[in-house]
Amino acid sequence: MKTDIQHPSYQRDREAVIQLTQELVRIDSVYRGEEVPGANEEKVAHYVADRLRSYGIETHVEEVAPGRPNVIGIVDSGKPGPVLLFEGHTDVVTEGNREAWTHDPFGAEIIDGRMYGRGTNDTKGNLSCMITAVHSLLQDEEEICGKIILCIPCDEEGLMIGIKDFIKKGWADGVDGAIICEPEENNVCIAQRGAMRIQVDIYGKMAHGAISWSGINPNWRMARLIVELEKLEKEEQERLGEDPYLKWPSITPTILQAPVKGDAQINVIPDHCRMTLDIRTVPAQDHGELRSKIDRIIEKLKADDPDFNCELTLLDDRPPTATDKDEPVVRAIWEAVKQVTGKEPIYNGVPGATDGTFLHVHGVPIVTIGAGDRDIPHQIDEYVDIEELAETTAIYRDAALRFLNGEVRKDG
Template sequence: MPAARPDEFDVEVDDAAVVDLAARLVRLRTVHEGPGDVERPAAELLAELMRDFGWAVTSVEAAPGRPSVIGVVDGGRPGRTLMFEGHVDVVTEGDPGSWSFDPYAGDIMDGRLRGRGSADMKAGVAAMLHAARAVELGGFAGRIVVGVLADEEGMMLGAKRFAADLVAGSLAGIDRIDGVIVGEPEGGEVCPVAKGAIRLVITFTGAMAHGAMPWMGRNPLPAIAAMLAAIADTQHVLRAAHGDHPLLGPICLTPTVLQAGDLEQINVMPATATVALDIRTTPAVVHAALITQLADTAGRIAQDAGLTAQVTVIDDRPPVDTPVDHPVVQAMLAGHRAATGADAVIGGVPGATDGTILTRDAGLATVVYGPGGKWIAHQADEYVPVADIATCTRAYVAAARHFLGD
């Protein structure tokens, strides 16, 4: 594949190097599946490449064996600081038999880079790293931070650690960040908004009893049924009040996990029953009020049944709503236009990204844009078009130059 013409962005982009890096990353099975060296093989590869470029590189463990890699590129002149952000942990491939090829092939067939993590989001990581290098070689003012943060597919521990360190002023070579481009796959859309997410668990506790003598205990299972009905009612009320967000769609309160006692003991009435919720919100929803409402509802249901209720918030990620006129959004729109010759569609992220945490915990302005289809993530036969990788790399170059100046 030819490099970009120098007159396009006044810098050259090596398409072959970008795709090669993405393919090498895909071949590494960096599956988020609990403790262990999940990101380490990919993190070491990226850190070595960044050091070869001459960047200042820091590796920070968000959890044991879970390193984030942060590269800082100094333009040598005062100016803004732009961050490119991504992750290299991936979800499991699931049943390999559901794939029509090796989940970690990292090969190119019919113009597609194939394999788990190709779209979500190792191609984006490769694109942002090489885009930063291209901008550096062309000369710029300010700084570029390339952050590959751990545990995005889990509790986003890398983003939380990075945000905390930034607020504390303990990140080497980084005193501020003026805008963040998150490289998640969005099908060519520039996404300044993202849904919020609340993960919570509601547990009802009664008293165990023999299934033949239920009057000797207090059964929490009917309370779960009542709670499920109340959750559906709450979702209906919220949707009626706020409607669908034009970029994010509907508010969703989705029960995802049900658990009650020992499923093998059919003759035992359990003492506890639990429902877990994955709640996805739009900027119209006040999270604290919704959590309080659900807790009050669970409390009333429990009281009526002679039970106790406990609501545990596992994580609370507010929606992202970066103004379209913010410089980082305008830069990404300009970058897409420069790379494609067309105006970008302004879209929304259906799930949360690390950008959600960077906005929540550090007040950073974020926008999401990256190679690959918007809905391909986490599916079998994951792929990313090679042409998307090249286009996105150029868009990142142009966005950075627009944001930082040259």
């Protein structure tokens, strides 16, 4: 079994994945809110579903929210064996200011070996790789055991309602391994940072800025909290050290808003200040313990200041993940990367959460790998190298054969 660049399928699949990536990127799938008809993943999801059906793949389309469907493809060999899941989402982040782009964000132009556009890197390129890889197996009538599930959810860039719905409806039950198709420079990523998103509301009393003693300024209270949270971040970093794949845990204030409602004025003390925290964790951290440390900070601030009126709201909680190197899905990917590239694979970690986070919580071993510079997602003039798309397609194809047919080793 060979799936390297000398394999007869390589050039065919290279042309196919480039074409499919261009077609998907040219369909705007930014979620722009329910008030904008068609401004979501619906068009690209139906396009993908039609493509899967044209390949003879059993296809299901399930609406998760209005205009926001999941697509599920099933390739069942009819033989007993493991279940392998490929996951790649259909949504992309906003293009932002179009005038700042050198290239049309939805043009999928190819210039000097790179394809430019929103989603080329994150992650329509890798979605195209996984679809092309599975189609390649079907075209070549490769013998496999078990089953392949193509999980193509909406809303990975938001609250991940797509993957949550996929799991809730039972599609992930019985899955033995999942390949999460995200831009990781084809590093074999076996860990992910967790995420806690917290909204902090501090309430005060509105007053004239020149008569500050007649009010209660929530901004001073928020400033004290931020200083204490920075100390907590440093304590956690010193306690845990640098993770070999994920670097440092972090506590990051992102949005600061005061007043929360109404117009801001320079001579008015607001009655309400709000902050959001983007907390990123490593596998050695426990989210419950970290939340308790934050609660204790607030309790101390309240004890020191009877006017410290603070509320915390947990918006999202995604645990960190770690997968053992000896898991069959990791071994299959590791061996496929070595076969296709001829180089020693690099183990690494994902700096943020992915849909794989919730598959991991469900008990599915995950590995994250795909084409694309790890620093390019969400940037202006996002791009992917087209040769890397071809390479990734070959890696996915090879890994699927190894995993489904039990051709993986525990050494190496």
